[in-house]
Amino acid sequence: MSSAAIRPLANMLPRNLFDAEHDAFRETVRKFYEKEVIPNTQKYELQQHVDRDLWNKAGAMGLLCASMPEQYGGSGVDRLYSMILIEEQAYAMDSSTGFSLHSDIVANYINNFGNEQQKATWLPKMATGEIVTAIAMTEPGTGSDLQAIKTTAQQQGDEYLINGAKTFITNGYLCDLVIVVCKTGDSEKGSANLSLLLVEANRAGFSKGKPLNKIGMKGQDTCELFFDDVRVPKENLLGLEGMGFMMLMKELAWERLIVAIICQAGAEAAFAHTVQYTKQRKAFGKSISAFQNTRFKLAELRSEIDFCRAYLDRCMQLQLEEQLGIDAAAAAKYKISEMFSKVVDECLQLHGGYGYMMEYPIARAYIDNRANRIYAGTNEIMKELIARSL
Template structure:
């Protein structure tokens, strides 16, 4: 298939280091993490020691100052290995970006070095129990009292929520009647009185990734915790980062599809039926050929989107299309992989079965695929 042109020898060396980290520090513990529904806190510190957190943040704030192709490598290697537990992408490529792009110098100095080292785990709290993808309808509110905000409400489906130390919370700060103008982003330290976390939610898949509900009961934070120069900028801030967030889902999806293809190819080559390997049958070869072709098409589109993103030219429509196509693609690929595994494809000790249940969420989070179609259609 077509060669990839995004990476150079430095990326290749970095990829080898990431692969060793996953093989030694993540894969041996992943099954246990699935049982406890979150990864061990120490893994965050180890990732920080190796420079794997907040890599795109400038060195003055503890990062490496590299571009997002390095984040791409880390996300791909996690996906190839089926390591869905560590929420590194949310922490490093979403939460840290909000703080770096919209925070004050004091906020950056306070949190980014801690996030880069793994001392502090970051989460972003958007979704509420009754709102789903409709961010403009959120009810969590921050009311100003003197030099403090008093926050009340709840958030659900929060990745890294259970282990979080700092949360970027989407709250309503105005009553203009225009939802987009009433939202703000506020930093909330999880040690604040009135802040609480529920146990990790019992999900169908991605069980090692801590995902929980957060509660705010008269949580008081200083007004200096507001992200941005004034209230009401939250929706615009979210929109500026959403294209990259959706591209992250596309990167993870196509890499998961590639990992599923690789494990399926290996299984069919080794498994024998009626005296010969499953891979020698025409139906198997044709199915594998279809899978490989679809993945190649998806990979080229995602790589092109990454190139545009690096130049600051990635549109919301293109990011939505990438998320839509690849999250549907990975579900087709893993489902075919399960079928080619036969009965063993339904057994959780086989990577294809875990990929099958883990990948389904990609069509929901980051905005459902129905929302992606709406965004794409606005460009007509």
């Protein structure tokens, strides 16, 4: 079932976010996934990362860093284009490509906090796919608690000396440039200690582990990064020293909304595949969809999907108006990722034994989905953020 066939079933609520130009862009993105990504899914899962030239192909089609200013190689468009890219990836049921982290997280840090030289040097190369980027926050002993990181960057003359390790880094294996969250200075004031440094992958002392063997999202490039006396010039500091935590907090709301978009579209795709399957699959002389239990279960799932879609689209409107609050983004990430987990579990059940077979899209969705309740801050942390706003 193609992503083109999914969308009429998936988008059950009328949406007024998009215009004709958005729709044309969506068609371009859909064709890219159907031609370049979906046929290679098994290959990417076996090698645990996409082919490097896929990034160049995406760049050539204007699918990378689209929301960046035109002067830096982007198209200068709004984040609805980013939403379309993320949705179409989910409708294609692809978990291999790390484009959104590259284009909508790393690029934003550089564009929002970088100086003119940093933006002119890196953003055009990111837009064409000449370089792949990552951001390194999580450490082997530190997950959601960013203030507890151990990686250090000691200033020595005109350089920083970086030591430490990061793990679970998306795009880490193929990355040419990574933003590293480090502790700088001698301050013991927690968040006042954090800074962001741009580190090129070819610097001495910087090494990468093998792609990590995950239970799902096997085609996505995820690995550990190691920094052993890595020297970078002071010019590689992003923004101001000690302002890292503030910069991270400013971008985390959008990052969490990205996860919500992934989960919403993923739930819609899983539901669409299941509707089609229950109509075609027969038991006791009639289609599964004719049984009351199936009809009621699908009605229940559709209702939950529709309610979450309405909230997500409202959050997206607030994001476009630069009014999206940390609590609203946390609520979207928490609730919609929980909804996706319920939907994909119930949809697999409606597939019966075939739902456990990897050749059926629902099986891949089931195992790929689980990480959404963990990354970008666990759902437990999302509840804490919501509670703080009460």
